Amino acid sequence: LGSAVDKVTGTLLYNVATRLKDTKRLGFLVGYIASKKIGTDLQLNAALDYIKTHPLDPLDAKDFEKVCGVGVTVTPEQIEEAVESAIQKFKAQLLAERYHFNMGLLMGEARNKLKWADGKIIKNEVDMQVLHLLGPKTEADLEKKPKVTKPKAGEPEKKSGVAVNGEIKLESASLMEQLRGEALKFHKPGENYKTEGYIVTPKTMELLKKHLEITGGQIRTRFPPEPNGILHIGHAKAINFNFGYAMANGGICFLRYDDTWDDPRLFTLTALRRRGFPPEAINNFCAVGVTVAQTTMEPHLLEACVREVLNETAPRVMAVLDPLKVTITNFPAEKAVDVSVPNFPADESKGFHTVPFSPVLYIEQSDFREVMEKGYKRLPDQPVGLRHAGYVISVQNIVKDKAGKVTELEAMCIKSSTAEKPKAFIHWVSDPLHCEVRLYDRLFLHKSPEDPNSLTVIQDALVDPSVKNAKVLDKFQFERLGYFSVDPDTTTEKIIFNRTVTLKEDPGK
Numbered sequence: 001l002g003s004a005v006d007k008v009t010g011t012l013l014y015n016v017a018t019r020l021k022d023t024k025r026l027g028f029l030v031g032y033i034a035s036k037k038i039g040t041d042l043q044l045n046a047a048l049d050y051i052k053t054h055p056l057d058p059l060d061a062k063d064f065e066k067v068c069g070v071g072v073t074v075t076p077e078q079i080e081e082a083v084e085s086a087i088q089k090f091k092a093q094l095l096a097e098r099y100h101f102n103m104g105l106l107m108g109e110a111r112n113k114l115k116w117a118d119g120k121i122i123k124n125e126v127d128m129q130v131l132h133l134l135g136p137k138t139e140a141d142l143e144k145k146p147k148v149t150k151p152k153a154g155e156p157e158k159k160s161g162v163a164v165n166g167e168i169k170l171e172s173a174s175l176m177e178q179l180r181g182e183a184l185k186f187h188k189p190g191e192n193y194k195t196e197g198y199i200v201t202p203k204t205m206e207l208l209k210k211h212l213e214i215t216g217g218q219i220r221t222r223f224p225p226e227p228n229g230i231l232h233i234g235h236a237k238a239i240n241f242n243f244g245y246a247m248a249n250g251g252i253c254f255l256r257y258d259d260t261w262d263d264p265r266l267f268t269l270t271a272l273r274r275r276g277f278p279p280e281a282i283n284n285f286c287a288v289g290v291t292v293a294q295t296t297m298e299p300h301l302l303e304a305c306v307r308e309v310l311n312e313t314a315p316r317v318m319a320v321l322d323p324l325k326v327t328i329t330n331f332p333a334e335k336a337v338d339v340s341v342p343n344f345p346a347d348e349s350k351g352f353h354t355v356p357f358s359p360v361l362y363i364e365q366s367d368f369r370e371v372m373e374k375g376y377k378r379l380p381d382q383p384v385g386l387r388h389a390g391y392v393i394s395v396q397n398i399v400k401d402k403a404g405k406v407t408e409l410e411a412m413c414i415k416s417s418t419a420e421k422p423k424a425f426i427h428w429v430s431d432p433l434h435c436e437v438r439l440y441d442r443l444f445l446h447k448s449p450e451d452p453n454s455l456t457v458i459q460d461a462l463v464d465p466s467v468k469n470a471k472v473l474d475k476f477q478f479e480r481l482g483y484f485s486v487d488p489d490t491t492t493e494k495i496i497f498n499r500t501v502t503l504k505e506d507p508g509k
Contacts, residue, residue: 009033012044021196025051028059037070042116055193055200069116079117082110082259083125087133095384098134105131131145165403186245189217219251233267233282233302240286264498265443265454267299275440276475276485276500277302299442303501310475310483310500315343316354318427319463319478319497321437323362325408326428328393331359332413336431341388341466353466357389361430362462370406377423379409383415383426387479392419427479432462436496438487463495470495477503 005013012033020026032038038047046068051059065071086109087094094101108433111117187194190212193204221242223235239255246253247438259338260266264275272282285305318341336358344350361389368379378384380395391413399408439456467476487496 008039009036012038012041014455015041015044015419016048019048020051022051025059026056032040032068032070037065038068040118041068042119052194053191055198056202056205057121072116074114074117076121078114079110079121079125082113082117083122083129085113086126087129091133094130094133098128099137100145103130128317139174189215219246219249220254221251221291222254226335232269233272233285236269236282237286240283263443264438264440271475274485274488275498276305276310276473278313278475279311281306284309306501307483307504310477314477314483315350315353315368315474316341316345316477316479317353317464317467318429319435319437319461319481319484320362320364320427320432321458321461321481322365322384323429323460323462324365324368326361326363326393327408328359328361328413329396329408329410330412330413334484339389341464355388355466356427356431356462357386358430361386361428362432363426363428367426368395368406378426382424383419383422385422386413387425387427390416392416392422427481429462429464430464433465433468433495435461435463436494437461437484437499438496439499461497468497475500 013030016026016029016033020029029038029044029051032047033044038044047064050064050067054060054064083106086106089102089109090105107122108118110122110126111119114122190207190208192198193200202358223239223242233421239253243253243255245251262270262274264271271280273279281302282305285302288301288305336356338354339357340352341355342348342350342352363379367384370380371378372381379393380398383392383394385392392415393411393413395409395411397410398406399410401407437458439458441454441456443451443454463478467474470476470486472486472490473487475483476485476497477483478497480503483500484497486498487498490496
């Protein structure tokens, strides 16, 4: 190369060094660049493509040079003629649209005829000939072209029909569109060797040829790529991608899976199912940012997808995890009364369930503080509303045991319609069912150490009796607490709930 390298050659050498990982072929290309037989980005791109598509040695130098335009010279006269021909082809449209015409069409037409011509020289020739034809730009030419109206935010997303077991189901087109876009980054069937890092053996090309003969060039994917016995959330992403990619491109996905571990603190699929993650939420999470690049997704993104689905599907009930007894001294009836509670307060058309309301009820310990703090808006200093009951209660007396621990509150109630609106409404249960609640957190705070606080078991939680017939994996929102799912360990004597995710908002509000 000598003591100095010109800028063009230096740039080409840098590009080939960073883009070509095959050290055996690197010297081959460097020789062509150093001798200036390859002198443009176009030629270098063609050379790199040729090497990818010809993985076996030795390379045919004559064929390589022909494909890469080595020795081809493009004269100014050829460029002038090619641009004249392109302008003649689009002349009528060009005269009508003037400078609003897409000049890229002229560039493309000329490049198709002169593959190895310098793009900058072609552009200069296009600009000169267009100016000669149309003359200088007028005020009308300088006006911006009207933008194409885009769909407004909030408009329904287009749906596509997909046949599943003979039934047509609607699904969002966004995932399929993303997959079709990513398909441009994949090799074609039988061209696996174009993938960076792919190992080519003497039998590779023969085997790929047989593969194409058997499949007819149809896309074939499989799941999981490397089965390891435990399906986790990453596998969910993989099957969405592999199955969706095959379906979007008329291919086939072969399915095989194993799953053996269902600790709800993990991200295996059986663990997520046991914890109460709905399959729709996992699919929605998998559709977030489809890419072939290696990425890291934070757990809170998955949890957000779970909340979005459960908010629409999990009926509301009331449960108390840390109970404090409240006795209403002026209860307005001789016995318990039934209170109608909407399954979904935001949409009462989805039905109601009934809960008992009696003189003795239970609230969360956190809804009472003997020592008040600034900003605290609940008992005992301020009255609170009882959700769905239609009553406001205020504390009249605090009962403590011998150790000084608060064991009971005595309160009076007044109808909400006649009371001043309270600053807070709290959940409660009366004549409740005893249940066990398991609160899960992340098992691993970082790469390996296990979090000793990743599971808290509440043996004597209380829940309203409307859930007494709940089945395993039924899902509910415990008002102000979070989303919960019935665990398979549930027995006829005791229901066990797993916390799926917390609510977005602070439960202390």
